[in-house]
Amino acid sequence: MRPASLALYGAATGLLEPLAPLLLRRRAAAGKEDPTRLGERLGKPSHAVPDGPLVWLHGVSVGESLSLLPLIEALSERSPQTRLLVTSGTRTSAELLARRLPPGVIHQYAPIDGPRAVVRFLNHWRPRLAIFVESELWPNMVLAAQARRIRLALISARMTKASARGWGRVPAAARTLLSAFDLVLPQEAETAARLTRLGARVGPFLSLKLAGGPLPCDAAELARLRGMIGERPVILAASTHPGEEEIIARAVQATERDALLVIAPRHPERAGEIAAALAAQGFTVTRRS
Template sequence: MSPPGTPPDHASGPPSLSTPSAASGWRGTLPLLAWRATASLAAPLLPFWLSRRARRGKEDPDRLRERRGEGAERPPGPLLWLHGASVGESQSALPLIEALAAARPALRFLVTTGTVTAARLLAERLPPALAGRVQHRFVPLDVPAHVARFLDGWRPDAAVFIESEIWPNLILATAERGVPMALVNARLSARSAQGWARMPSVARRLFGAFRLVIAQTEADAERLRALGAERAEAWGNLKFAAHPLPAPEQALAGLKAAIGTRPVLLAASTHPGEEVQVAQAHARLSGDLPGLLTILAPRHPERGAALARELAGHALALRSSGALPGPDTALYIADTLGELGLFYRVAGAALIGGSLVPHGGQNPLEAARLGCPILLGPHTGNFTAIVERMLAAGAALRVADSGALAEAALLVLTEADRARSMTTAAARIAADAGALPERLATAIETLLPASPPLGGGVGVEPA
């Protein structure tokens, strides 16, 4: 979360904030006015920028008009708009959408994202029962005219922003239309908070625009309160409540058949510098574990070809080429998107990527939900609270380097009782996070009309 009329507070229930009036949104805040003017002046150049991104696969060339706020197809009845920038945010919204859909059968959903990958995975993982109630659009660029076109077309009854998407024109234009807004699963690093603190009036306008602010941790909530979200609370991380990652039956059967009875070590969502260390651990282990297969699943699959060159001294295969691991394959580079659910299901132990290098670690609960024993490097600052619980409960093992990784992997892959105790403890921790979507849904419901509007209100289709 980095810097770039007034609805009443609820007398009881979830924490809430007063939203600013339309007049207070921009007036007297020079940086906001400057951003608004700069975005408007830049608008004529943005189509060229979008076209360039489309050529690089960063935008859908057939849907660029959505980035200008076009293409609204508002359904009748109450509409909730949820925005999550990328894959993690949009995927964490799925359990929340399911909880809200169950509580409000007439409610429809508009989900916006900023990346092509997030759009694709949302379509793939949206439960079939909800497909008719959920529409996806790419979020408009933060240009006043684009934002106005988007809001005028969709007319949401309430809006939910997930994690750290703070776009001034989008936020304030939504508030000016009287649309109640929530910021959920909010996170704000100390560094970002310092940046916002240098613009206190801007921070108050933007963070004070949200009626409901729910942070991941108490530290996040404290920083948000200092910046204007005066009643922000910490309820936990919505990503901890996600469903188990999927695995198509046919693909899983094919992978299992190719692997057979070989022991499998997975390095999941790895970052540069980790794969070499994992390959070194594999070399150490191969004498004690004949037939060991190590699967490398880079966080950014486009790195697959470069990894193949970097690890050329090993017998390897690339999944992106259509290859399955053969009997002699030592390293299997899983350079495809959205298939981690497959690899967790076939692995006997998994190193959670981003933790052997100073990145902060990826989500360990993805492995926990699929019964895969968890190994963690020393850098897990992105998931401090959950990692501390796991280590204390014996649900994960900490490793410092490739040598320690080899020792821990050998332990877990050869001692079934130890692996079983780890996965049991991890499953309990994962289950504890399961109630958060329902709790958030109850809070968000207070922002919506009590019943579908009967005419003339915000978000109502004309008769």
């Protein structure tokens, strides 16, 4: 029996699911969804199921998706007969994975957590194993996969204090979802303690973001840039959001005027407005991509 909170969630998402196509089209018009692949978000596949056992890996956004690459490469090498499906939820992650995934690995956008979308997705792909990265707990998907006896893993798991507090308000739901996982590998001790309190059986620590090698680059260009930078200190502001760049820039101006400030925004399409804002603050700005 599902706890009342999960039963209510399932009923509510089922009632709201018919509105999903409209919401997705609006998001596509705003550039937040790929208009040519909206069907995938509704659980409708755009790729045939390959022959052989299939493992499904999911990372919601750029960081989580790219952290899967070392695991994908290891699985491909150790078990060539296993087919790999990777899902993610953002356009940027899909674009990066299209360039970085090994040949033969399939990418699809993750379906919304609506009952019908979940059924379509699982009916088509029929994975033997589902691996979620970091903090993905989709009640409908997790419970539907468990009901089909799909093995479930939550790896490189991360849970903030705020998330743990939220799940703590529905302890029966948290315990039901976390106990569905056959394997839970937290990133660090704080997450391990939070997940344990909520009912998970945790294993050893694992952070996939520390498992991969250096990002690919042009070695000659990297050497040229290092020569240009010389002995200047370099300050990197990564995954920034609106308003943060100006605050960081003011701090650099006040304390490290000789430093090279490198900004890698969370959303690369903001590059133009960031460059304009920094130029207005008196910085000499160059854009690279």
